[in-house]
Amino acid sequence: xxxxxxxxxxxSVGLYCVLRxxxxxxxxxxxxxxxxxxxxxxxxxxxxxxxxxxxxAHDQVIKNMVDPLPQAVVLTxxxxxxxxxxxxxxxxxxxxxxxxxxxxxxxxxxKG
Amino acid sequence: xxxxxxxxxxxxxxxxxxxxxxxxxxxxxxxxxxxASIASIGLFAISLALSFLITQYGVLIYKVGGWMPPAxxxxxxDSYSALILLIANLIAMLVTFYSVGYVxxxxxxxxxxxxxxxxxxxxxxxxxxxxIFNMFVYLEIASFATxxxxxxxxxxxxxxxxxxxxxxxxxxxTFMLIGIAFxxxxxxxxxxxxxxKFMEGNTTTKVISFVSVLFLAGxxxxxxxxxxxxxxxxxxxxxxxxxxxxSSGVLIKVLGVYALTRLFFNVxxxxxxxxxxxxxxxxxxMLGGSILAFGxxxxxxxxxxSSISQVGYIILGFAIGTPLAVMGSLLHIFNHSVAxxxxxxxxxxxxxxxxxxxxxxxxxxxxRMPVTGYTSLIGALSICGIPPLGGFWSKLIIILACIQAxxxxxxxxxxFVSILTLAYYFKAYAPMLFGSVEGASKVSEKNGTQFFMxxxxxxxxxxxxxxxxxxxxGVMNILLRFATATVVxxxxxxxIILGSMK
Numbered sequence: 189x190x191x192x193x194x195x196x197x198x199x200s201v202g203l204y205c206v207l208r209x210x211x212x213x214x215x216x217x218x219x220x221x222x223x224x225x226x227x228x229x230x231x232x233x234x235x236x237x238x239x240x241x242x243x244x245a246h247d248q249v250i251k252n253m254v255d256p257l258p259q260a261v262v263l264t265x266x267x268x269x270x271x272x273x274x275x276x277x278x279x280x281x282x283x284x285x286x287x288x289x290x291x292x293x294x295x296x297x298x299k300g
Numbered sequence: 301x302x303x304x305x306x307x308x309x310x311x312x313x314x315x316x317x318x319x320x321x322x323x324x325x326x327x328x329x330x331x332x333x334x335x336a337s338i339a340s341i342g343l344f345a346i347s348l349a350l351s352f353l354i355t356q357y358g359v360l361i362y363k364v365g366g367w368m369p370p371a372x373x374x375x376x377x378d379s380y381s382a383l384i385l386l387i388a389n390l391i392a393m394l395v396t397f398y399s400v401g402y403v404x405x406x407x408x409x410x411x412x413x414x415x416x417x418x419x420x421x422x423x424x425x426x427x428x429x430x431x432i433f434n435m436f437v438y439l440e441i442a443s444f445a446t447x448x449x450x451x452x453x454x455x456x457x458x459x460x461x462x463x464x465x466x467x468x469x470x471x472x473x474t475f476m477l478i479g480i481a482f483x484x485x486x487x488x489x490x491x492x493x494x495x496x497k498f499m500e501g502n503t504t505t506k507v508i509s510f511v512s513v514l515f516l517a518g519x520x521x522x523x524x525x526x527x528x529x530x531x532x533x534x535x536x537x538x539x540x541x542x543x544x545x546x547s548s549g550v551l552i553k554v555l556g557v558y559a560l561t562r563l564f565f566n567v568x569x570x571x572x573x574x575x576x577x578x579x580x581x582x583x584x585x586m587l588g589g590s591i592l593a594f595g596x597x598x599x600x601x602x603x604x605x606s607s608i609s610q611v612g613y614i615i616l617g618f619a620i621g622t623p624l625a626v627m628g629s630l631l632h633i634f635n636h637s638v639a640x641x642x643x644x645x646x647x648x649x650x651x652x653x654x655x656x657x658x659x660x661x662x663x664x665x666x667x668r669m670p671v672t673g674y675t676s677l678i679g680a681l682s683i684c685g686i687p688p689l690g691g692f693w694s695k696l697i698i699i700l701a702c703i704q705a706x707x708x709x710x711x712x713x714x715x716f717v718s719i720l721t722l723a724y725y726f727k728a729y730a731p732m733l734f735g736s737v738e739g740a741s742k743v744s745e746k747n748g749t750q751f752f753m754x755x756x757x758x759x760x761x762x763x764x765x766x767x768x769x770x771x772x773x774g775v776m777n778i779l780l781r782f783a784t785a786t787v788v789x790x791x792x793x794x795x796i797i798l799g800s801m802k
Contacts, residue, residue, distance in 0.1 A: 296460075
């Protein structure tokens with residue numbers, strides 16, 4: 189149970205970072221931490237205690253394996269997270285070229 | 301060739317087009333626009349064919365790679381998906397034609413068309429996917445393409461809006477992923493029909509309530525419902541003009557409204573609390589969107605707030621959940637997609653010929669740019685709900701459904717917001733369209749609106765006049781009635797899908 193609470197704390201750290209930090213790069217790191225927490229949670233769901241890797245060989249019985257589906261799902265999710273991270277960093281580099289700052293309180297040309 | 305084998309082409313065709321454009325776009329300059337146009341015509345033809353096939357077969361299922369569900373991923377087209385696909389691909393085709401004329405102001409237009417095709421692949425994937433995580437992946441593909449397209453103009457405001465949108469939307473996506481994880485831990489499957497089967501009868505467990513909250517926040521943000529709407533007006537302000545048209549017409553409908561209703565009606569089964577929350581969100585969307593629209597001086601922000609308010613109508617109809625209300629909502633999805641895309645295209649044309657988005661600086665559009673002026677007038681009248689046009693009928697049906705179901709307060713609010721809509725559109729559009737020509741610099745239709753930009757606007761205007769024909773018996777009426785039945789019958793969807801997956 190405690191491991192799920194640690195996972196929740198990791199998620200909360202990410203959310204706090206997104207909501208409270210003023211630096212663009214720190215916000216991006218916060219988004220990353222949130223995604224890692226979500227991925228970790230998904231992996232933990234498929235984990236069984238003392239489980240072994242879900243590789244089926246000829247003479248093995250299907251017993252006490254961890255669930256392979258969350259691992260496949262999280263692999264996709266990590267790739268999506270990577271794409272998002274690259275896009276966010278690219279956009280923030282361009283923002284820095286235009287505004288000469290990473291401070292979101294100074295990046296406020298949109299009104300209304 | 302069986303009829304269900306055309307379903308994957310809805311995703312294959314735009315993906316193939318995107319890769320072809322990357323390869324040839326840099327070498328042959330017009331390759332991007334040509335390949336994208338052909339692909340979008342193909343997509344529309346496929347969705348038209350699917351909507352005819354649906355009336356014969358009821359439901360079409362394609363098992364990707366031949367793997368049987370629940371291990372394999374199915375692609376499912378039923379009447380609701382077919383209706384949404386038809387609307388999305390119609391708008392996408394016209395937006396692509398419009399883009400051919402519009403993007404000449406940018407260098408590297410092939411990158412634009414690549415991203416547009418990736419977005420279409422994601423949107424079509426969301427509409428056909430029968431697996432909840434697969435749906436999430438398609439949703440992310442469409443969203444990423446949109447973040448990049450919002451920043452495409454590379455102006456400082458566009459970058460700022462894109463960053464804002466990307467961060468908010470990715471937080472929403474993370475909520476969705478956690479919701480999917482909880483759902484998987486509860487039901488041990490990701491297939492939507494099997495999830496529905498597992499939950500038959502016991503939809504009020506704590507896990508499902510928590511998942512419902514996560515999904516409401518996640519898909520609510522994609523649909524731009526009121527507490528989650530903050531990204532929308534910013535993202536629309538400086539993006540290339542076809543992108544607000546695409547986003548308002550297709551993206552928030554498919555990624556937000558369709559995914560939300562598919563999960564809540566057909567998989568979880570609508571419960572009292574969820575419909576209550578949706579009604580609350582719908583009311584604050586409708587009121588908030590239209591009140592905020594009053595103070596806007598930027599034409600695109602005004603249209604963006606108007607989108608928020610109209611999405612409120614759509615969600616209100618779904619939240620009430622009677623057959624009449626759902627039919628009104630489906631019709632309003634169509635009418636709003638057509639009219640709002642038309643208005644954004646018109647705003648783009650005005651902007652590219654007059655060089656401003658400020659309502660006060662644009663005047664005399666009808667006399668100087670007749671095509672843009674008259675089509676925008678039709679679009680605005682349709683959104684306001686002036687009788688012969690499409691928007692009137694769908695709003696009337698939603699209000700009547702409120703009264704029929706006994707929600708007199710909601711009916712009053714819906715009618716009141718309709719008057720507010722008329723007021724702010726009149727305030728903004730009357731001076732712009734009919735104002736004096738003097739004082740402004742001399743511009744002609746040729747300057748802003750070429751053939752490629754004018755034709756889609758005329759087609760959309762004709763559709764929004766003719767969309768009342770939806771209500772007379774015909775092929776489209778059959779599709780609309782089937783789609784309404786699919787949504788209203790709720791979790792009966794599960795048994796239909798499981799029955800035909802054997």
